[in-house]
Amino acid sequence: MYTLMVADDHPLFREAIGAVIASGLPDSLLLEADSLEGALLKAEEHEEVDLVLLDLGLPDAEGLSGLKQIRERRPDLPVAILSADQDRRTILDALDLGAVGYITKSTPRRDLLAALTRILEGQLYLPPDIMRRPPAEVQRQTPIDEDVRRRLSELTIKQLEVLIRLTHGASNKVIARELDIAETTVKTHVSAILRKLGVTGRVQAILAAGSADLDALLTERHELSR
Amino acid sequence: MYTLMVADDHPLFREAIGAVIASGLPDSLLLEADSLEGALLKAEEHEEVDLVLLDLGLPDAEGLSGLKQIRERRPDLPVAILSADQDRRTILDALDLGAVGYITKSTPRRDLLAALTRILEGQLYLPPDIMRRPPAEVQRQTPIDEDVRRRLSELTIKQLEVLIRLTHGASNKVIARELDIAETTVKTHVSAILRKLGVTGRVQAILAAGSADLDALLTERHELSR
DNA sequence: GACGCCCTCCTCCTTCGGTAGGAGGCGAGA
DNA sequence: TCTCGCCTCCTACCGAAGGAGGAGGGCGTC
The missing domain is CATH 3.40.50.2300 (Response regulator)
Incomplete structure (x- = not known):
């Protein structure tokens, strides 16, 4: 019942x-x-x-x-x-x-x-x-960010550090303070990031980085250079 | 077998x-x-x-x-x-x-x-x-973006339209073209959005909007004003 | 040592983003 | 009708962002 x-x-x-x-x-x-x-x-x-x-x-x-x-x-x-x-x-x-x-x-x-x-x-x-008919998603998803992943892997450590702060919404000035470098240097890094990611502005860079685990990438990079 | x-x-x-x-x-x-x-x-x-x-x-x-x-x-x-x-x-x-x-x-x-x-x-x-013992998650999750949700609900329809395009990474100029309004008008909307969301730049606005389903919010709003 | 890569910083310049303040039009509701 | 909120657009101003180009120092490799 x-x-x-x-x-x-x-x-x-x-x-x-x-x-x-x-x-x-x-x-x-x-x-x-x-x-x-x-x-x-x-x-x-x-x-x-x-x-x-x-x-x-x-x-x-x-x-x-x-x-x-x-x-x-x-x-x-x-x-x-x-x-x-x-x-x-x-x-x-x-x-x-x-x-x-x-x-x-x-x-x-x-x-x-x-x-x-x-x-x-x-x-x-x-x-x-x-x-039971699992997702084409797994295949569909990876080639999309495969490209991003490749581009991200071209970034240097400092550039990654800057990109991480970009994704947090920090301005060049704030990033400069946090990393204790001049704002012009930050600009240099940002420009390099935009070029390597193939985008035209910081907002686009953030969206391109999307859901990538940048912190993981960074530590990975640190370990590689050890 | x-x-x-x-x-x-x-x-x-x-x-x-x-x-x-x-x-x-x-x-x-x-x-x-x-x-x-x-x-x-x-x-x-x-x-x-x-x-x-x-x-x-x-x-x-x-x-x-x-x-x-x-x-x-x-x-x-x-x-x-x-x-x-x-x-x-x-x-x-x-x-x-x-x-x-x-x-x-x-x-x-x-x-x-x-x-x-x-x-x-x-x-x-x-x-x-x-x-079968479902998530406390449902309760846990909502209060976090409750604040954002409230702020988002204060946006007008046009402001939502602009915010949606902001989250796509569009520049003021592009938004102006897409919505067929002057760039100065877009700026007005953006300023209003920043004020209502309590943030200081478009990047912050995008991050604040975060994972919210703006399109859903927009159609919801449209239906309300019907 | 020379080369390359990275990080650092600079100047000059343009464009973009954002604020302030004002103003007109329009539709809904008191 | 008058008011109020929303959308529209404007001017003027200023700071942030980004490109171009140059330059010096550190560090590892060949």
Whole structure:
């Protein structure tokens, strides 16, 4: 005997889910809501909600923001996402926010029931087909910053030191003070950095350095020159 | 009949895993490696490896870097993590890199076997106890950028548009062209942004905006004024 | 010793970024 | 209607950023 809630603004879809649950999980209580607010209200009334099935297209909660709101206001509430979105990234982000499952709307009825029972039993459910077809991302990502990495590796130690401070938003003057060198010297370094990174301004340099771990690069460089 | 490989530098542990597999998955072939390089070499020899169980404490691959390397060099190879690390973040990152499962070393033998078969059947396995006890993170994270969020919400629509372009590294001139307004107007907007964000230069503004989803904020704002 | 690389600093100059202050137009709401 | 906030644009001024070009010193290699 479970209490479930489906939060979806499409009545027909709620109905379909209801039918699946009625057939596969008899004597379950199914609550319905067509908005995030409605879902949270209903959840107040019924203390013992075992699972919320949350659509990602709710009118008052676009995308994962709805999940985030629920997690902030009712961290005790188990939430599974029910969405047409099959993007791997979305699924991971949902997990990140604490979702206990992710069910795509294209899931066949039989699998859907299996997924629900899995989740209700305290397991986790994710679309295996998507999660098992891992990311082109790994390949896609590396060649992009492969170029940056190569350029970064051409920087000298001092230039790296300057670049690190650039990424912290420091002005030439501040950098000069911190490194105890003249501002003109800082300018020289900055110019060299811009040239080597192939960009036209400090802002671009910061964006190019992006998420690279410059501190790691720096210590690595220090060790090399040891 | 599966072919599995366990990559762990602790022989005793490999032995234990071997015993579990022998008892629960008879006539499986178990390969062993004590380093990342060794694992990749062995994987070359045996084309039909169904699953690699990767420890996160390998001497030549600290943490998730080993997983990353495998994914880059052999994206076809299904890898599950086998680690003592029970950190939620680590698990999510592993998934992110394309792991097909995550098994903690504290998993009892019975559950371990269930997890392995699940993975070998093409499902996904994650430690339910950890994943179902979701993050204090949601609360921890928000107060940090609560301040930034408040400041960002004070920006007007046009100011947001300008800020978005600032974060792309655009100069005032470029922004002026893109928005089809005079550069002096852009300057006015930029000044207002700096004042409202409480920073002293465009670089600082970009860093302050940081990871905030400005585009989302913008559409949100548009909808509000509708 | 000569060469190359790096770090340091300088001057001169241009462009960019940012502030201050003012001003007109426009739409929403009291 | 009048007010208020927002967007638009302007002038004037000044400091920051960056390019060009030169120059000296330290350090390691051939």
